[in-house]
Amino acid sequence: MVVSPNSQRAPRSAAIPSIRDVAAAAGVSYQTVSRVLNDSPRVRSETRTAVLGAIERLGFRPSRAARALSLGRARGITVVTSNTVLYGYAATLQGIEEAARAEGMAMGIRVVESAEPAEVKQTVDYVSDASAGGVVVIAFDPMGTAVLEALPEHVPAVAAAEPAAPDRGRVAIALDERRAAADATEHLLALGHRTVHHVATPSEGRSSGRQAGWRDALERAGVEVPEVLSCGWDIGSAYAAGQWLSTQARTTAILCGNDDIAQGVRRALYDAGKDVPGDVSIVGFDDIPGSAYWTPALTTVRMDFAGLGQACYRAAVAELTGQAQPVPVLVPPSLVLRESTAPPPSA
Amino acid sequence: MVVSPNSQRAPRSAAIPSIRDVAAAAGVSYQTVSRVLNDSPRVRSETRTAVLGAIERLGFRPSRAARALSLGRARGITVVTSNTVLYGYAATLQGIEEAARAEGMAMGIRVVESAEPAEVKQTVDYVSDASAGGVVVIAFDPMGTAVLEALPEHVPAVAAAEPAAPDRGRVAIALDERRAAADATEHLLALGHRTVHHVATPSEGRSSGRQAGWRDALERAGVEVPEVLSCGWDIGSAYAAGQWLSTQARTTAILCGNDDIAQGVRRALYDAGKDVPGDVSIVGFDDIPGSAYWTPALTTVRMDFAGLGQACYRAAVAELTGQAQPVPVLVPPSLVLRESTAPPPSA
């Protein structure tokens, strides 16, 4: 009639071993095991060996959840991004992931789809939780920026991309998009084009690096700065932008906000009977894997997203552990010349 | 000289509020707060209101780490995948992420780069941890399959893709790739092609759905089954496969393992002076966003990766919470006819 007096929550037998089981097996206290796990110098090497043996024998793995609770913050990284599929975002994500995995760190992802206060707040709450660990905010766009600004100071976070307003001493790491865009624009001008049109991604503000670099180059050359065409992330809207540009007889060179946009623009020009690069030259941005195999192969700017991700990971861990900031070394963007650019028809 | 007797770890003042702070503010016990958080019916609505008010006032958010520790498993999802960038993987990942976020669930990612025992073990250890929560293994390839097989029974996990050997009652959800490949192959045969060549992704085994469907269709039509060309994930190797195929005069139709491969093959044919679809027809697989804008626009098979991800998420949560399995409804793959297929030149 009486219930078993020892009815624990889990069957104590086949349970996952804890630090105390290891301690018992090694004949030491749980604290000593903890010290071994954290490489404390205060352990006799003999004792250490015994503990490590017990760990091996029992197949013990420290609980990330318990650590996070005790430490106040998880030893891991959460990435906040507005997108996981677009190349720039995905490649940065991959860079972070590889760096994290190499060090045995956990990684989580949280997407912010809009910059609306409610969603930004949810995201901030999410990463404010102890189990989020260090935070990397991919702030290529308004969504990321909004999160960055709303983040409480006590959350260890870094930004990928330059902050619009230098943000309360938050570490920010960025690729030199301004220089990259200027290089691409100058390449087109050097080929003899009168000016260069620009089709921008939704992530670009007027002060964004890509747009600023393009404008810089045009102004330095003293040529007309055409109005920027904005389009969405979907290639369909890039196609529409391309259609419009193909009606403008004076358009001979286009700098596209990314390679996907270049693809849509190129097809629109094709459908309008314009040859690339014979009639119009096109430059993309990002160097996505397929762009070398298009017809024509795309001239574009290669960006070191993987390096950016890696640098962000390191900075986030430094922020999390309170250690000194190593200076990140990023590969500068480079213009990759292929088949989609040539002198304008008249030249 | 004496150290402050109450020097806690964190400054107790500005600390993040806990369930006990809320309890004090609402004038109830911490257990009652816990009950409110878990929608227990055993709380007077009046009391509930008071607690919710206190939660609001203090800006309290339950700690995921503490929950995971107490419950034994985190309320969240970890996705195991061999890749995060390739379209099929990334799109599935996105489907999972959206479903998880909609329910306020945490999401983590763990990549397995190889099927080597050491790496598989590390991955298994990683997701065995309580804080991993439910697990979705994207088992499109040998890496995923290896992890799935090595996963201890007590880890709540489901697979995306059919298990090679039905795996100890693990839930597995798959897209009907076999049917999809058969449809694509039949489309080419119906156009008059003698047979259809196949360039396979690294993920395909002989028994994979794509390869089996292709073979099915050829055998049903009673035509020759050419040797499968295997290539890597990089488009360069697809280009090489395309070069080889362009030397075979009898090749008039190619089913590519995915759209990226189709891109490489198409460029190789172009460089060899072969017209698509005039000389050779090409069908891709996946319907990546750009494929509608290529020249020629790619005929391909659209796959509902987002739906797959969503279904996997639901199944993983069901596994995690021990609830009944809802039957997942997946959109069947569909052949999207565009410009890259036509009757063979002789016909």
Add this chain to the structure above:
DNA sequence: CGCCTGAGTGTGAACGGTCACATGGCCAAG
């Protein structure tokens, strides 16, 4: 010879939740 120091180890408490069980009040049935 006693005291101090420090290396090596152990004990208690805390992190923020949840579960099991105890308790008190109220109403209906005996």
Add this chain to the structure above:
DNA sequence: CTTGGCCATGTGACCGTTCACACTCAGGCG
């Protein structure tokens, strides 16, 4: 009027780890 049971709530223990501090035992020095 008692008793039994249910509803609403409270108390203690526990999840697995780390931190703060206490303790023991040697060795060096005054």
